[in-house]
Amino acid sequence: MKEYLHYTVEELSLDKDFINWVRFGTNDDYWTGLLFAFPRKAAHIAEARKIVESFQPIEMPLSEVMVEVEVSKLMNAISAEKSIPKPGKKRSGRWLFLTALAAAAILVFAITFYVPVPNNSRESYSARTAQRKLVEHFNSSDSALNFSLPDGSTIKLSPGSRFSYATRFNDSANRDVFLSGEAAFDVAKNPRKPFRVFSNEIVTKVLGTSFIIRSFDNENDINVSVLTGKVNVFKEGENGVLLTANQQAVYHKDRKSMTKKLNEKPVIISPAISNINMVFEDAPVTQILALLRQAYGINISYDSSILSSCTITADLSDESIYKKLDLVCRAINAEYEVIDSEVFITAKECN
Amino acid sequence: MNFDQNEIDLLLLERIQSGDEHALASLMRTEFRSIYDYGMRFCNCDSTVRDAIQEVFISLWQKRSSASSIVSIRYWLLAAVKNQVLKMMRNESRISNLEDSSLEYSFTVDYSIEEKIITKQDYQERSHLLQEVLAQLSVRQKEVIYLRFYQELDAAEISALMQISAQSVYNLLHESIQRLRKCWHAGVLLRAV
Numbered sequence: 052m053k054e055y056l057h058y059t060v061e062e063l064s065l066d067k068d069f070i071n072w073v074r075f076g077t078n079d080d081y082w083t084g085l086l087f088a089f090p091r092k093a094a095h096i097a098e099a100r101k102i103v104e105s106f107q108p109i110e111m112p113l114s115e116v117m118v119e120v121e122v123s124k125l126m127n128a129i130s131a132e133k134s135i136p137k138p139g140k141k142r143s144g145r146w147l148f149l150t151a152l153a154a155a156a157i158l159v160f161a162i163t164f165y166v167p168v169p170n171n172s173r174e175s176y177s178a179r180t181a182q183r184k185l186v187e188h189f190n191s192s193d194s195a196l197n198f199s200l201p202d203g204s205t206i207k208l209s210p211g212s213r214f215s216y217a218t219r220f221n222d223s224a225n226r227d228v229f230l231s232g233e234a235a236f237d238v239a240k241n242p243r244k245p246f247r248v249f250s251n252e253i254v255t256k257v258l259g260t261s262f263i264i265r266s267f268d269n270e271n272d273i274n275v276s277v278l279t280g281k282v283n284v285f286k287e288g289e290n291g292v293l294l295t296a297n298q299q300a301v302y303h304k305d306r307k308s309m310t311k312k313l314n315e316k317p318v319i320i321s322p323a324i325s326n327i328n329m330v331f332e333d334a335p336v337t338q339i340l341a342l343l344r345q346a347y348g349i350n351i352s353y354d355s356s357i358l359s360s361c362t363i364t365a366d367l368s369d370e371s372i373y374k375k376l377d378l379v380c381r382a383i384n385a386e387y388e389v390i391d392s393e394v395f396i397t398a399k400e401c402n
Numbered sequence: 403m404n405f406d407q408n409e410i411d412l413l414l415l416e417r418i419q420s421g422d423e424h425a426l427a428s429l430m431r432t433e434f435r436s437i438y439d440y441g442m443r444f445c446n447c448d449s450t451v452r453d454a455i456q457e458v459f460i461s462l463w464q465k466r467s468s469a470s471s472i473v474s475i476r477y478w479l480l481a482a483v484k485n486q487v488l489k490m491m492r493n494e495s496r497i498s499n500l501e502d503s504s505l506e507y508s509f510t511v512d513y514s515i516e517e518k519i520i521t522k523q524d525y526q527e528r529s530h531l532l533q534e535v536l537a538q539l540s541v542r543q544k545e546v547i548y549l550r551f552y553q554e555l556d557a558a559e560i561s562a563l564m565q566i567s568a569q570s571v572y573n574l575l576h577e578s579i580q581r582l583r584k585c586w587h588a589g590v591l592l593r594a595v
Contacts, residue, residue, distance in 0.1 A: 061576065061579050067578075069552060098586070101586070102579055105536070107513065108439075108512065108514075108552055109514045111438065113434075117452075118435070120435045121430065122431055125426070125460070126423060126426075149408060211535075287498075335448060354449070355449065359447075
């Protein structure tokens with residue numbers, strides 16, 4: 052140990068070991084022993100102690116969860132950098148997730164008009180598939196039919212739906228498939244070969260992701276809802292919309308128009324975050340919103356200068372994103388609104 | 403137990419150099435709080451600071467082969483985050499200060515005046531006095547004090563980080579401590595424990 056007995060108050064207060072004792076109680080035995088053995092140094096030590104304590108800042112609030120989010124973000128960033136996509140590699144365990152999502156997503160279609168729409172245009176399933184050498188699956192059962200394509204992509208075909216693809220699927224420049232009805236897709240990544248789904252009027256183009264399409268000949272709406280990744284949905288020869296996870300596009304045949312909105316039940320898309328307990332204590336609202344944005348891949352807009360002073364204590368586990376936003380907004384007397392596929396928060400400053 | 407955090411960090415750095423991603427994650431876990439706290443002193447802008455930290459760790463990973471020159475990780479990270487945050491703030495505000503890269507910045511610190519420093523009966527009055535002294539510290543004094551008493555950097559590291567001489571570091575620390583002591587001795591803040 053150093054010659055602390057000859058230290059001035061100032062030298063003592065600047066000593067690293069001394070600071071550690073004051074802040075964290077490091078080597079407490081040594082220092083209390085010193086106090087005990089040299090009582091005349093007590094005033095010295097007390098004053099140095101107060102200097103160290105006075106100069107401790109109030110720490111910036113930061114939740115444990117946020118640190119984990121940042122760690123997983125970093126891990127994603129460095130693995131994205133080095134990984135070269137391997138085509139045709141299928142991930143197991145994905146289907147369970149996808150099936151649960153599919154069930155949830157079915158609710159999205161609850162309000163669908165059964166308008167018999169005559170469909171004998173050249174965009175119809177029958178017109179598109181005529182004159183081609185195709186493999187066709189028709190699901191006449193009353194439960195979903197699972198199968199995979201030659202490139203490793205997996206399809207879950209709903210009852211009453213029809214699906215087909217070229218017999219020489221792997222030899223063509225594009226991975227084109229045709230759908231009439233409803234199917235969930237988990238497409239194997241292959242950036243050099245776009246995967247295109249022709250479902251009546253609408254074409255959905257992806258590189259590798261999962262999504263659900265519902266396009267029955269006799270229904271007015273065609274619906275594409277994205278579970279993971281990015282999806283491009285368009286009418287042939289026209290500009291379309293780009294969808295990301297938790298978003299959906301609806302094409303209205305009668306109005307010939309496309310709308311984009313959030314999925315009815317957005318789910319957490321970041322596997323790292325789905326394991327995190329969303330319990331917050333005195334956490335900054337801006338961090339919670341950043342976490343939600345990353346968890347759901349949904350853009351949440353707010354004025355950060357207004358929200359920067361707000362902290363809340365809340366348990367946000369086991370709730371839907373809307374319930375979570377409700378709880379957060381109620382706590383800080385704010386309101387939120389969903390416009391298209393974005394969440395907008397209007398708030399007042401917190402004190 | 404008194405683990406030296408820097409020794410642990412240096413072991414992590416060795417593993418990072420050999421390409422171990424888990425070591426990079428561990429380093430971020432152990433150091434995130436400190437460097438986030440430092441970054442937030444320059445602007446109260448949570449997302450800018452978090453982005454800056456991501457940048458710093460990504461570039462540490464990319465340049466890991468030349469990382470053996472790092473002696474103190476805490477110092478290296480603090481310096482890198484400071485540069486990155488100030489750079490991003492400059493870009494955001496689009497200040498055309500191209501020649502002057504050492505743009506003036508602010509450094510905000512609030513201190514917790516705890517009851518253990520001041521006896522209860524005259525808490526109100528005394529804490530007010532102490533707050534006043536602390537508030538009167540200059541931006542540089544605040545940063546020097548913060549780096550010494552909170553981040554526990556040594557004088558050489560503080561001088562490199564703030565680009566001032568070791569003598570200036572000492573002077574700034576000395577002045578601040580003297581002010582505080584004068585305030586105590588003038589008032590009767592200091593009582594025997």
